[in-house]
Amino acid sequence: MKMASGATPLIALNAIALDTETTGLDASKARIVQIGALAIGGGRIQESPMLDLLVDPGIPIPSASSRIHNITNAMVRSSPQFPAAWEKLKEFAAGRILIGHSIGFDLAVLEKETGRASLPWERPRTLCVRLLAQVANPGLADYSLDALASWLGVTVTGRHSALGDAQAAAEIFLALLPKLQERGIRTLAEAERASLRLTSELDKAHQAGWVAPVAAPAAPVFQAIDPYAYRHRIGDMMSAPPIVVRSDATARYVIALMVERRISSVFVSDAGEPGAPIGDYGIVTERDVMRLIAARAEAAFACRVGEIxxxxxxxxxxxxxxxxxxxxxxxxxxxxLAVRHEDGRLAGIVSARDLLKLRAGVAINLDDRLEAAGSAAEMAAAWATLPTVADGLIAERLDARVISEIVSEELCAVTRRAAILAEAAMAAEGLGAPPCPWTLLVLGSGGRGESLLAADQDNAIVFAEGEPGGPEDRWFAELGRRLADFLDTAGVPYCKGGVMAKNPEFRGSLDLWKSRIADWVRRSRPQDLLNVDIVFDMRPIHGDNAMGYALFEHAYQTGHAEAHFAKLLGANLDQIGNPFTLFGGFQLEDGRLDLKKYGLFPIVATARTLAIRHDVRERSTKARLERLIGLGIGGDQDMAAMLSGHALLLSLLLAQQSRDLHSGIPASNRVEVAKLSKVEQADLKSVLKQLQSASALVKDLMFG
Structure with missing residues (x-):
């Protein structure tokens, strides 16, 4: 089980709901008579395991207490004492967040009990549903367990039994999640930070002698990461061209071919030729052949490999x-694994042997869970590993542009998975399959491969045919709505600018998209092109991707043909503003500087505008600038400064966003300048000064 970090979404927490019943309400004297706990994972209560322990307190249970929890001296006489119960609780809770109602009382009693037994005590990471409810609804008159259950529609059974109250606390916690999300509280650290603002409640707990029900967000434990696995792409490691045989080839022929070529697998298709769509092929491995021989002996050699x-x-x-x-x-x-080109054609193969040296390294950390996630909670759990991975890769001094490519890969993966789940849910509800071929696009920084940890949704849908408001459009509108909701729950928030396929402006037939592009290039004012430029960063990620690539080519061809369009895009650079004060210092707001506004935007917009004008059909800012340099457009010094400046800005933002996420501060595009080293501040100042002339540079190079 992976330990939660501050960036872990609440819906993805591995937690236990805990409650204790005691001999009294004075935490300094009370002894535990019952412990109840159950597991929470994947956004729901787990049916097992659970903990329901009676505990011999070693002292008589007052009759007043027995009347509340119905636990008598006779009931606990043969029960284990606290040290044995503590070991079971520790094992059950290992690696999990503890959640309860007024959990500070339970923590105080547990701490005292461990002290009496001379057992080590380490405060676990906790959340209190009483505090979270006050964050979610400050206007409630009563935050007792019964009042919260009534407000949230939770049925309480077994009240004043440890397991019953733990069950109620768990259900209340889960019911609070959407209400907390509405208030912008999605992660563990954000919940901790919001709870800590309730100072009067924390003071009451302290005066009662309780342990603080919540602590400040903890820094993540550093995990070593194998940078090789994040530095190298499959296209550089695969064996190519692929070896393909016809479906009617015999096993004898394939065995001989494997021996001759020293390979452990071959692809199989009816045509026996490489380069076709991936769906045309199967695979036969040496293990398949061995199993065939074991099953059929001599007859195996004449078997057609298409059969196996x-x-x-x-x-x-x-x-x-x-x-x-x-x-x-x-x-x-x-x-x-078969390897496919971006357009879905077979490109080669990669084997476990190719990756063996990576398996021997330290933790890979990111895995393929997103591709198999069956719910928004499972997607959230996988997505939440990104900040910790980013920390490790920053520590390994991996190029920030590569780290942002990795974040983009995960963003595309979570978006694709959300679309698959949304599509499946619609089919299950009787809404049918997609009415025509379609493709899902990721736009903006995700399409460029430059996403950071503050990524939100930027997506669009293109479908083969259908009019606005028609049956096809209505079906894809519903898909877009569900896609957006899945992503938001998984930790990728709605786009504040509305760049989402659920909105009509970012959904339509291929013909409609082409007419939109034709309309854009005819416009006359820069402000008319708001959110248009990011469409030129589109990346198809799901469905009929060939349709998306065709639209990308059409967009560039159309934009390039109209010089006026590129000039309008470039005119937006006039609005950058000045990041410096009159005396040359940084112009800060709450101690922070907006690096997207003053840094990333002018670099990205310069590269995109010149790429459209000069028909450079690349997506990433780095690839665009390098191609422009290769074409002799712009001085090497100016473009090289933009390339290095882009890497610096990404690295500063990634580090800041990671710190913020772990601390419960919503990730943004603003960096805390005082936390930068003197060298970083000097380098940043140099980059931003150069970018003040970005508008003039674009105008000079528009027709260069």
Whole structure:
């Protein structure tokens, strides 16, 4: 079980709901007579395991207490004493967050009990549903367990039994999640930080002699990461071209071919040719052949390999990072992965042997769980590992542009999975399959491969045919709505600018999208192009991706043909503003500087505008700038400064966002300048000064 960090979404917490029944209400003197606990995971209460222990307190239970919890001296006479119960609780709670109602009382009693037994005590990470309810609804008159259950529609059974009250606390916690989310509280650290603002409640707990029900967000434990798995792409590691045989080839022929080529697998198709869509192929491995021989002896050699080929192929993109292949092989329990081009054609193969050196390294951390997630909670759990991975990769001094590519890969994966789950839910509810071919696009920084840890939703849907408001459009509108809701619950919030396929402006037929692009290039004012530019960063991630690639090519062709369009895009650079004060210092707000506004935007917009104008059909800012340099557009010094500046800005933002997420501060594009080293501040100042001339540079190079 992976330990939760501050960035872990509340819906993805591995936790236990805990309650104790005691001999009294004075935490300094009370002894435990019952412990109840049950597990929470994947956004729901787990049916097992659970803990329901009677405990011999070693002192008589007052009759007044017995009248409340119905536990008598006779009932606990043969029960284990606290040290034995403590060991069971520790084992049950290991690695989990503790959740309860007025949990500070339970913690105080547990701490005193461990002290009496001379057992070590370490305060666990906790959340109190009483405090969370006050955060979610400050106007309630009563925050007792019964009042909260009534407000949230939770049925309480077994009141004043430890397990019954733990069950109620767990159900209340889960019912609070959407209400907390509405208030912008999604993660463990955000919940801790919000609870700590309730100072009067914390003071009451302290005066009562309780342990603080919540503590400040803890810094994550550093985990070593194998940078190789995050540095190398499958296209660089695969064996290519792929070896393909016809479906009617015999096992004897394939065995001879494997021996001759020293390979452990071959692809199988009716045509026996490489380069076709991935769905045309199956695979036969040496293990398949061995099983065939074991089953059929001599007759196996005449068997046609089409009969034993595994279909459909498990595959991975050429541009995927090695960690994804490792995770996929582990998840599917296979040793070979087909590799496909971006357009879905077979490109090659990667084997466990190719990745063996990575498996011997330290933790890979990111795996393939997103591709198998069955709920928003499971997606959230996988998505939440990103900040910790980013910390490790920053520590390994991996290029920040590569780290942002990894974040983008995960963003595309979680978006694709949300679409698959939304599609399946619609089918299960009788809404049918997609009415026509379609593709899902990720736009903006995700499409460019430059997402950071503050990523929100930027997506669009293109479908083959249908009019606005027609049956096709209505079906995809519902898909877009569910997609957005899945993502928001999983930790990728709604786009504040509305760039989501659930909105009509970012959904439509291929013909409608082409007409939109034609309309954009005819516009006359820069402000008319709000949210238009990010469409030129589109990346197809699900469905008929060929449709998405065709639209990308059409967009660039159309935009390039109209010089006026690129000039309008470039004109937006006039609005950058000045990041410096009159005396040359940084212009800060609450001690922070907006690096997207003053830094990333001018670099990204410069690269995109010039790429459209000069027909450079690349997506990433780095690739665009490098191609422009190769074409002799712009001085090497100016473009090289933008390339290095882009890397610096991404690295500063990634580090800041990771710190903020672990601390319960919503990730943003603003950095705390005082936390930067003097060297970082000087480098940042140099980059931002150069970017003040970005508008002039674009104008000079528009027709260069």
């Amino acid at each position: 080929a595994t279909r459909p192929l498990a595959s991975i993109r050429t541009q995927a990072f090695a960690y994804r292949a490792i995770g996929r092989m582990d998840r599917l329990k296979i040793r070979h």
